[in-house]
Amino acid sequence: xxxxxxxxxxxxxxDLNDWRHAxxxxxxxxxxxxxxxxxxxxxxxxxxxxxxxxxxxxxRAEGSEGAGCGSSYRTGNGEWTYDVVPHWGQLPAGKEFGGxxxxxxxxxxxxxxxxxxxxxxxxxxEPGGRLLKTIANQYPEVHSLYxxxxxxxxxxxxxxxxxxxxxxxxxxxxKTDGTVVQKITAPSEAGFKAPNxxxxxxxxxxxxxxxxxxxxxxxxxIFKFDKRGNYLSSFAGKGSEDGKCDCCHGLAVxxxxxxxxxxVCDRENLRLxxxxxxxxxxxxxxxxxRRPCQVSFHGDYAIVSELQGRVxxxxxxxxxxxxxxxxxxxxxxxxxxISPDSVPTAVFSAAHGCYIDGDxxxxxxxxxxxxxxxxxxxxxx
Numbered sequence: 001x002x003x004x005x006x007x008x009x010x011x012x013x014x015d016l017n018d019w020r021h022a023x024x025x026x027x028x029x030x031x032x033x034x035x036x037x038x039x040x041x042x043x044x045x046x047x048x049x050x051x052x053x054x055x056x057x058x059x060r061a062e063g064s065e066g067a068g069c070g071s072s073y074r075t076g077n078g079e080w081t082y083d084v085v086p087h088w089g090q091l092p093a094g095k096e097f098g099g100x101x102x103x104x105x106x107x108x109x110x111x112x113x114x115x116x117x118x119x120x121x122x123x124x125x126e127p128g129g130r131l132l133k134t135i136a137n138q139y140p141e142v143h144s145l146y147x148x149x150x151x152x153x154x155x156x157x158x159x160x161x162x163x164x165x166x167x168x169x170x171x172x173x174x175k176t177d178g179t180v181v182q183k184i185t186a187p188s189e190a191g192f193k194a195p196n197x198x199x200x201x202x203x204x205x206x207x208x209x210x211x212x213x214x215x216x217x218x219x220x221x222i223f224k225f226d227k228r229g230n231y232l233s234s235f236a237g238k239g240s241e242d243g244k245c246d247c248c249h250g251l252a253v254x255x256x257x258x259x260x261x262x263x264v265c266d267r268e269n270l271r272l273x274x275x276x277x278x279x280x281x282x283x284x285x286x287x288x289x290r291r292p293c294q295v296s297f298h299g300d301y302a303i304v305s306e307l308q309g310r311v312x313x314x315x316x317x318x319x320x321x322x323x324x325x326x327x328x329x330x331x332x333x334x335x336x337x338i339s340p341d342s343v344p345t346a347v348f349s350a351a352h353g354c355y356i357d358g359d360x361x362x363x364x365x366x367x368x369x370x371x372x373x374x375x376x377x378x379x380x381x
Contacts, residue, residue, distance in 0.1 A: 061089035061097075061129070061373045074379070075346040080313050080322035082362060082376035084345050088129035089373045095120060095131075097371025099336070103145040103294060104355040104363040104373075107154055107176050114365060114373055115142035115158070115353070122178070129375065135178030139163045144202045144250070144294070155181070157211070159200045169195070171203045171213055184213065187231035190223060202251040202294075206277045207260050214248040214264070222248055222264070224279065235279030240269055243281035250294040254302075256316050265292040265304070272304070272318065285318035291334065298356045305354035308333040309347065311364060324362065324376065325351065340372040348374070 073084040089112075091097065098118025105113050111132065112125040121137035122145070136142060141162035148155050153175070160170050173182035186198035201216030209227035214220075220238040222245075225231055236245045250265030254274065261274045261282060270289050274282035290308035297303070300316035309327030312320050325348040332338055332349040343349045343366070353365035359378075366372035 061087060061091065072344075073346055075326070075376070076324045076379075077322050079381050080324070081379040081381070082324060083379055085129070085375040085377055086345075088375040089114070089123075089125055089131070090129070091123075091131060097123075097373065098140075099367065099369050100365035100371040100373060101352060101367050102142055102365060103158075103353040104365055105145045105147045105156070106355065106357050107147065108149070110357070111176075112355075112363060113145060113156070113176075114363075115145055116371060117141050118371075135176075136172075136174060136180075137178075139172065143200075146202075146204045146251075148205050157203045157205060159203050159213070161199075169198050169200055171200060171211070182229055184211065184225060184229045187223065187225075189231045190221070190234055201247075201249050202265075204251045204253050204262070206253070206262070208277070210277065212251055212262060212277075214251050216245075216247045216249045216267070220245040220248050222251070222262075222275070222279070233279060235275065236264070236281075242284070245269065245273070250292065252295040252297070252302075254297070256297070256300050256302075263295055263302070265295060267291050267293060267307070272302075272314075286314055286320070293352050294354050296355045298360055303354055303356045303362060305351035305364060307350050307352060307367065309349050309351065311348065311351050311354055311362070325364065325374075334367070336368055338368050340366065340368060340370055343372070 076082045096118065097116050101117040102115030110127040114123045116123065119140050121134045121140060122142055123134055124132045126132055139160045142158050143161050144159045146157040148157060156174050158172050160172055162168055171184035172180050174180045186192040192198050197218055199215060199217035200213055202214040204212050206212060211225040211227065213223045220236060221234045222236045224233045236243065236248060238244065238246060240246060245264060245266040246268035248264050249267040252263040254261045254263040261276060264273045264275060266273050270291060271284050271287040272292060273284050276282055289312060290306040290310055293305045293307050295302050295304050302314050304312045304314065306312060309332060311324040313322040315321050325346060327333065327347040327349060332343060334350045338349050348364060348366050350367035351364050352367040355363045362376045364374045
Protein backbone atom coordinates (compact mmCIF):
# COMPACT_ATOMS: atom_id res chain seq x y z
CA UNK A 1 0.00 0.00 0.00
CA UNK A 2 1.53 3.29 -1.11
CA UNK A 3 0.67 6.39 0.89
CA UNK A 4 2.45 9.49 -0.27
CA UNK A 5 3.07 12.17 2.32
CA UNK A 6 2.94 15.87 1.76
CA UNK A 7 5.27 18.37 3.40
CA UNK A 8 6.23 18.09 7.03
CA UNK A 9 3.73 18.92 9.73
CA UNK A 10 3.57 22.59 10.78
CA UNK A 11 5.94 23.49 13.54
CA UNK A 12 3.13 24.74 15.73
CA UNK A 13 -0.62 24.97 15.81
CA UNK A 14 -3.04 26.76 18.07
CA ASP A 15 -4.65 24.79 20.87
CA LEU A 16 -8.35 24.15 20.64
CA ASN A 17 -10.22 26.45 22.99
CA ASP A 18 -13.00 25.10 25.17
CA TRP A 19 -15.96 24.22 23.02
CA ARG A 20 -19.05 26.22 23.93
CA HIS A 21 -22.69 25.56 23.13
CA ALA A 22 -23.51 26.55 19.54
CA UNK A 23 -20.07 28.01 18.89
CA UNK A 24 -17.02 26.27 17.43
CA UNK A 25 -13.72 27.20 19.13
CA UNK A 26 -11.99 30.16 17.58
CA UNK A 27 -8.43 29.75 16.47
CA UNK A 28 -6.08 32.01 14.60
CA UNK A 29 -6.45 31.69 10.87
CA UNK A 30 -3.41 30.84 8.83
CA UNK A 31 -2.44 31.76 5.34
CA UNK A 32 -2.94 29.06 2.74
CA UNK A 33 0.06 26.73 2.86
CA UNK A 34 2.17 25.95 -0.20
CA UNK A 35 2.18 22.37 -1.41
CA UNK A 36 5.51 20.72 -1.93
CA UNK A 37 4.43 17.90 -4.24
CA UNK A 38 2.12 18.99 -7.01
CA UNK A 39 1.41 22.45 -8.38
CA UNK A 40 -2.10 23.60 -7.65
CA UNK A 41 -1.94 27.23 -8.72
CA UNK A 42 -4.42 26.72 -11.50
CA UNK A 43 -6.71 24.67 -9.29
CA UNK A 44 -6.76 27.27 -6.53
CA UNK A 45 -7.41 30.05 -9.00
CA UNK A 46 -10.24 28.14 -10.61
CA UNK A 47 -11.94 27.39 -7.32
CA UNK A 48 -11.95 30.93 -5.92
CA UNK A 49 -14.77 32.13 -8.15
CA UNK A 50 -17.04 35.02 -7.32
CA UNK A 51 -20.71 34.26 -6.75
CA UNK A 52 -23.70 36.33 -5.79
CA UNK A 53 -26.13 36.38 -2.90
CA UNK A 54 -29.89 36.12 -2.98
CA UNK A 55 -30.50 38.80 -0.34
CA UNK A 56 -32.38 36.49 1.97
CA UNK A 57 -31.54 36.67 5.65
CA UNK A 58 -33.18 33.35 6.42
CA UNK A 59 -31.55 29.98 6.35
CA ARG A 60 -30.22 29.29 2.89
CA ALA A 61 -30.53 26.09 0.96
CA GLU A 62 -28.52 26.31 -2.24
CA GLY A 63 -29.20 24.38 -5.16
CA SER A 64 -32.77 23.22 -8.44
CA GLU A 65 -31.94 20.77 -11.01
CA GLY A 66 -32.16 22.13 -14.53
CA ALA A 67 -31.31 25.71 -13.63
CA GLY A 68 -29.07 27.41 -16.12
CA CYS A 69 -25.90 27.66 -14.11
CA GLY A 70 -23.25 30.15 -15.07
CA SER A 71 -19.95 31.24 -13.57
CA SER A 72 -21.61 32.71 -10.45
CA TYR A 73 -22.79 29.19 -9.58
CA ARG A 74 -19.62 27.38 -10.68
CA THR A 75 -16.66 26.20 -8.64
CA GLY A 76 -13.90 23.59 -8.72
CA ASN A 77 -11.51 22.69 -11.53
CA GLY A 78 -10.95 20.11 -14.25
CA GLU A 79 -13.06 16.99 -13.94
CA TRP A 80 -14.09 18.22 -10.47
CA THR A 81 -15.93 21.29 -11.75
CA TYR A 82 -19.33 21.79 -10.13
CA ASP A 83 -22.45 23.95 -10.37
CA VAL A 84 -24.49 24.91 -7.34
CA VAL A 85 -28.12 23.76 -7.63
CA PRO A 86 -30.19 26.85 -6.75
CA HIS A 87 -32.66 26.55 -3.87
CA TRP A 88 -32.17 22.84 -3.26
CA GLY A 89 -33.52 21.85 0.17
CA GLN A 90 -35.55 24.98 0.77
CA LEU A 91 -37.67 24.63 3.90
CA PRO A 92 -41.43 25.22 4.12
CA ALA A 93 -42.64 28.46 5.65
CA GLY A 94 -42.22 28.49 9.40
CA LYS A 95 -39.30 26.05 9.49
CA GLU A 96 -35.69 27.05 9.91
CA PHE A 97 -32.42 25.17 9.93
CA GLY A 98 -30.86 26.79 12.93
CA GLY A 99 -27.11 26.31 12.94
CA UNK A 100 -26.10 23.59 10.49
CA UNK A 101 -23.43 22.23 12.83
CA UNK A 102 -23.93 18.67 11.70
CA UNK A 103 -23.59 16.15 8.89
CA UNK A 104 -25.15 14.86 5.66
CA UNK A 105 -25.73 11.34 4.33
CA UNK A 106 -28.07 9.36 2.08
CA UNK A 107 -29.91 6.05 2.29
CA UNK A 108 -30.05 3.42 -0.46
CA UNK A 109 -33.13 5.05 -2.02
CA UNK A 110 -31.23 8.30 -2.47
CA UNK A 111 -33.04 10.28 0.21
CA UNK A 112 -30.78 12.89 1.78
CA UNK A 113 -30.46 13.27 5.57
CA UNK A 114 -29.26 16.61 6.98
CA UNK A 115 -28.67 17.08 10.70
CA UNK A 116 -29.09 20.52 12.19
CA UNK A 117 -28.62 22.47 15.39
CA UNK A 118 -32.28 23.09 16.07
CA UNK A 119 -35.59 21.49 17.01
CA UNK A 120 -35.99 20.26 13.43
CA UNK A 121 -33.75 17.30 14.30
CA UNK A 122 -32.65 15.47 11.15
CA UNK A 123 -34.24 16.68 7.91
CA UNK A 124 -35.05 14.05 5.27
CA UNK A 125 -35.22 15.17 1.63
CA GLU A 126 -35.99 13.41 -1.60
CA PRO A 127 -33.10 13.66 -4.09
CA GLY A 128 -34.74 16.62 -5.85
CA GLY A 129 -34.72 18.67 -2.67
CA ARG A 130 -38.31 18.39 -1.41
CA LEU A 131 -38.55 17.95 2.35
CA LEU A 132 -40.22 14.64 3.17
CA LYS A 133 -40.14 14.56 6.97
CA THR A 134 -37.99 15.06 10.02
CA ILE A 135 -36.69 12.34 12.33
CA ALA A 136 -34.89 12.12 15.68
CA ASN A 137 -36.50 15.33 16.91
CA GLN A 138 -35.61 14.37 20.48
CA TYR A 139 -31.98 15.01 19.48
CA PRO A 140 -31.84 18.59 18.16
CA GLU A 141 -28.05 18.64 17.82
CA VAL A 142 -26.76 15.62 15.89
CA HIS A 143 -23.14 16.29 14.97
CA SER A 144 -22.24 13.30 12.77
CA LEU A 145 -24.08 10.69 10.67
CA TYR A 146 -22.62 7.46 9.31
CA UNK A 147 -24.81 5.03 7.34
CA UNK A 148 -24.15 1.30 7.73
CA UNK A 149 -25.85 -1.55 5.86
CA UNK A 150 -26.08 -4.51 8.24
CA UNK A 151 -27.70 -7.63 6.89
CA UNK A 152 -29.74 -5.66 4.40
CA UNK A 153 -31.03 -3.17 7.00
CA UNK A 154 -29.71 0.37 7.14
CA UNK A 155 -28.67 2.13 10.35
CA UNK A 156 -27.26 5.52 11.18
CA UNK A 157 -24.48 5.80 13.73
CA UNK A 158 -24.66 9.33 15.13
CA UNK A 159 -23.12 11.53 17.79
CA UNK A 160 -25.50 13.72 19.76
CA UNK A 161 -24.43 16.92 21.50
CA UNK A 162 -27.80 18.01 22.78
CA UNK A 163 -30.72 15.70 23.42
CA UNK A 164 -33.13 15.27 26.29
CA UNK A 165 -32.24 16.87 29.66
CA UNK A 166 -30.89 13.53 30.81
CA UNK A 167 -29.13 12.63 27.57
CA UNK A 168 -26.50 14.96 26.20
CA UNK A 169 -23.25 13.97 24.52
CA UNK A 170 -23.98 10.40 23.55
CA UNK A 171 -23.70 7.97 20.66
CA UNK A 172 -26.88 6.54 19.13
CA UNK A 173 -27.52 3.87 16.53
CA UNK A 174 -30.86 4.38 14.82
CA LYS A 175 -32.92 3.11 11.94
CA THR A 176 -33.51 5.46 9.02
CA ASP A 177 -36.92 6.32 10.48
CA GLY A 178 -35.22 7.60 13.64
CA THR A 179 -35.95 4.58 15.85
CA VAL A 180 -33.06 4.26 18.32
CA VAL A 181 -31.73 0.74 18.80
CA GLN A 182 -28.53 1.41 20.77
CA LYS A 183 -26.96 4.11 22.94
CA ILE A 184 -23.40 4.56 24.19
CA THR A 185 -22.46 7.01 26.93
CA ALA A 186 -19.16 7.89 28.60
CA PRO A 187 -17.43 4.68 29.74
CA SER A 188 -16.39 4.90 33.39
CA GLU A 189 -13.63 2.37 32.65
CA ALA A 190 -11.91 5.04 30.52
CA GLY A 191 -11.53 7.35 33.52
CA PHE A 192 -14.38 9.78 32.90
CA LYS A 193 -15.47 11.54 36.08
CA ALA A 194 -17.09 14.81 34.98
CA PRO A 195 -19.95 15.12 32.44
CA ASN A 196 -18.12 17.69 30.30
CA UNK A 197 -15.16 15.36 29.69
CA UNK A 198 -17.13 13.26 27.18
CA UNK A 199 -17.82 15.53 24.19
CA UNK A 200 -18.02 13.24 21.22
CA UNK A 201 -17.87 14.38 17.60
CA UNK A 202 -17.87 11.26 15.40
CA UNK A 203 -18.65 7.54 15.38
CA UNK A 204 -18.15 4.77 12.80
CA UNK A 205 -18.44 0.97 12.88
CA UNK A 206 -15.34 -1.02 11.95
CA UNK A 207 -15.22 -3.97 9.53
CA UNK A 208 -15.85 -6.48 12.34
CA UNK A 209 -18.70 -4.48 13.90
CA UNK A 210 -16.56 -2.78 16.54
CA UNK A 211 -17.60 0.81 17.19
CA UNK A 212 -15.13 3.71 17.17
CA UNK A 213 -15.99 6.99 18.87
CA UNK A 214 -13.99 10.23 18.68
CA UNK A 215 -13.97 12.49 21.73
CA UNK A 216 -13.02 15.44 19.55
CA UNK A 217 -14.29 18.26 21.76
CA UNK A 218 -12.90 16.51 24.81
CA UNK A 219 -9.49 14.90 25.31
CA UNK A 220 -9.08 13.82 21.64
CA UNK A 221 -8.99 10.13 22.50
CA ILE A 222 -10.64 7.62 20.18
CA PHE A 223 -12.56 4.84 21.93
CA LYS A 224 -13.18 1.31 20.74
CA PHE A 225 -16.31 -0.58 21.78
CA ASP A 226 -17.55 -3.99 20.73
CA LYS A 227 -20.72 -4.17 18.66
CA ARG A 228 -22.84 -4.41 21.82
CA GLY A 229 -21.37 -1.15 23.15
CA ASN A 230 -18.98 -2.63 25.70
CA TYR A 231 -15.83 -0.55 26.18
CA LEU A 232 -12.61 -2.19 24.92
CA SER A 233 -9.80 0.36 24.65
CA SER A 234 -8.74 3.87 23.69
CA PHE A 235 -5.94 5.41 21.64
CA ALA A 236 -4.66 8.75 20.28
CA GLY A 237 -5.21 11.57 22.80
CA LYS A 238 -4.39 15.26 22.74
CA GLY A 239 -1.12 16.37 21.19
CA SER A 240 0.63 17.23 17.93
CA GLU A 241 3.12 14.36 17.75
CA ASP A 242 2.62 11.21 15.67
CA GLY A 243 -0.29 9.15 16.96
CA LYS A 244 -1.91 12.11 18.71
CA CYS A 245 -4.72 14.46 17.72
CA ASP A 246 -5.83 17.96 18.53
CA CYS A 247 -9.59 17.64 18.03
CA CYS A 248 -10.23 14.32 16.29
CA HIS A 249 -13.30 15.90 14.74
CA GLY A 250 -14.24 13.38 12.06
CA LEU A 251 -13.85 9.63 11.48
CA ALA A 252 -14.22 7.64 8.28
CA VAL A 253 -13.79 4.03 7.19
CA UNK A 254 -11.17 4.19 4.43
CA UNK A 255 -11.43 1.16 2.14
CA UNK A 256 -9.34 2.55 -0.73
CA UNK A 257 -6.43 0.24 0.09
CA UNK A 258 -5.84 -3.47 0.53
CA UNK A 259 -6.07 -3.01 4.30
CA UNK A 260 -9.06 -0.94 5.51
CA UNK A 261 -7.99 1.90 7.77
CA UNK A 262 -9.54 4.45 10.09
CA UNK A 263 -9.16 7.94 8.64
CA VAL A 264 -9.17 10.72 11.24
CA CYS A 265 -9.78 14.42 10.64
CA ASP A 266 -7.23 15.85 13.08
CA ARG A 267 -8.71 19.29 12.85
CA GLU A 268 -6.50 21.62 14.86
CA ASN A 269 -3.34 19.86 13.62
CA LEU A 270 -4.65 20.61 10.11
CA ARG A 271 -4.18 17.05 8.85
CA LEU A 272 -5.68 13.68 7.98
CA UNK A 273 -4.19 10.65 9.70
CA UNK A 274 -4.54 6.89 9.36
CA UNK A 275 -4.84 4.42 12.24
CA UNK A 276 -5.45 0.70 11.99
CA UNK A 277 -8.42 -0.87 13.75
CA UNK A 278 -6.31 -1.86 16.74
CA UNK A 279 -5.51 1.80 17.30
CA UNK A 280 -1.96 1.71 15.92
CA UNK A 281 -0.84 4.92 14.21
CA UNK A 282 -0.08 4.36 10.51
CA UNK A 283 0.78 7.82 9.21
CA UNK A 284 -0.25 11.36 8.36
CA UNK A 285 -1.50 11.31 4.81
CA UNK A 286 -2.49 14.90 4.02
CA UNK A 287 -1.27 17.95 5.92
CA UNK A 288 -1.64 21.75 5.96
CA UNK A 289 -5.39 21.61 5.39
CA ARG A 290 -7.75 24.31 6.65
CA ARG A 291 -9.20 22.62 9.75
CA PRO A 292 -10.64 19.40 8.24
CA CYS A 293 -14.01 18.41 9.68
CA GLN A 294 -15.50 15.42 7.87
CA VAL A 295 -14.70 13.06 4.98
CA SER A 296 -16.79 11.27 2.35
CA PHE A 297 -15.52 8.88 -0.34
CA HIS A 298 -16.17 8.44 -4.06
CA GLY A 299 -14.14 5.57 -5.43
CA ASP A 300 -10.46 6.35 -4.89
CA TYR A 301 -11.17 9.98 -4.00
CA ALA A 302 -11.94 11.56 -0.65
CA ILE A 303 -13.93 14.77 -0.20
CA VAL A 304 -12.87 16.78 2.84
CA SER A 305 -14.87 19.64 4.35
CA GLU A 306 -12.70 22.35 5.91
CA LEU A 307 -13.95 24.81 8.50
CA GLN A 308 -11.84 27.58 7.02
CA GLY A 309 -14.01 28.03 3.94
CA ARG A 310 -13.24 25.22 1.51
CA VAL A 311 -13.81 21.64 0.41
CA UNK A 312 -10.76 19.73 -0.83
CA UNK A 313 -10.75 16.61 -2.99
CA UNK A 314 -7.77 14.28 -2.60
CA UNK A 315 -6.82 11.26 -4.69
CA UNK A 316 -5.79 7.77 -3.58
CA UNK A 317 -2.32 9.11 -2.78
CA UNK A 318 -4.07 11.73 -0.60
CA UNK A 319 -2.78 14.55 -2.77
CA UNK A 320 -5.27 17.40 -3.44
CA UNK A 321 -6.59 17.43 -6.99
CA UNK A 322 -9.34 20.05 -6.64
CA UNK A 323 -10.68 22.75 -4.35
CA UNK A 324 -14.43 23.40 -4.16
CA UNK A 325 -15.96 26.64 -2.88
CA UNK A 326 -12.59 28.12 -1.88
CA UNK A 327 -13.35 31.33 0.01
CA UNK A 328 -10.70 34.06 -0.42
CA UNK A 329 -12.14 36.18 2.43
CA UNK A 330 -10.41 34.94 5.56
CA UNK A 331 -12.69 37.10 7.73
CA UNK A 332 -15.52 34.71 6.78
CA UNK A 333 -13.65 31.53 7.66
CA UNK A 334 -15.15 29.63 10.60
CA UNK A 335 -17.31 32.64 11.43
CA UNK A 336 -20.40 31.38 13.23
CA UNK A 337 -21.97 34.84 13.43
CA ILE A 338 -21.90 35.42 9.69
CA SER A 339 -25.18 35.58 7.74
CA PRO A 340 -25.32 33.28 4.71
CA ASP A 341 -26.47 36.12 2.46
CA SER A 342 -23.03 37.68 2.79
CA VAL A 343 -21.32 34.56 1.41
CA PRO A 344 -21.20 34.17 -2.38
CA THR A 345 -23.24 31.25 -3.65
CA ALA A 346 -20.30 29.25 -5.01
CA VAL A 347 -18.07 29.52 -1.94
CA PHE A 348 -18.24 28.34 1.68
CA SER A 349 -17.56 30.16 4.91
CA ALA A 350 -17.23 27.16 7.23
CA ALA A 351 -17.73 23.82 5.47
CA HIS A 352 -18.62 21.41 8.27
CA GLY A 353 -20.71 18.51 6.97
CA CYS A 354 -19.96 16.98 3.56
CA TYR A 355 -21.16 14.02 1.53
CA ILE A 356 -20.68 12.82 -2.05
CA ASP A 357 -23.25 10.43 -3.50
CA GLY A 358 -22.96 7.72 -6.16
CA ASP A 359 -23.56 10.24 -8.95
CA UNK A 360 -20.77 12.47 -7.59
CA UNK A 361 -23.21 15.11 -6.35
CA UNK A 362 -21.67 16.91 -3.38
CA UNK A 363 -23.65 18.18 -0.38
CA UNK A 364 -22.16 20.65 2.12
CA UNK A 365 -23.51 22.19 5.31
CA UNK A 366 -21.92 25.48 6.32
CA UNK A 367 -21.52 26.15 10.03
CA UNK A 368 -23.25 29.42 10.99
CA UNK A 369 -26.03 30.57 13.27
CA UNK A 370 -28.72 30.67 10.55
CA UNK A 371 -27.78 27.60 8.57
CA UNK A 372 -26.85 26.85 4.98
CA UNK A 373 -27.05 23.64 2.93
CA UNK A 374 -25.64 23.42 -0.59
CA UNK A 375 -25.99 20.79 -3.30
CA UNK A 376 -23.49 20.82 -6.17
CA UNK A 377 -23.73 18.80 -9.38
CA UNK A 378 -20.71 17.75 -11.42
CA UNK A 379 -20.30 19.53 -14.76
CA UNK A 380 -20.05 17.10 -17.69
CA UNK A 381 -16.63 17.14 -19.35
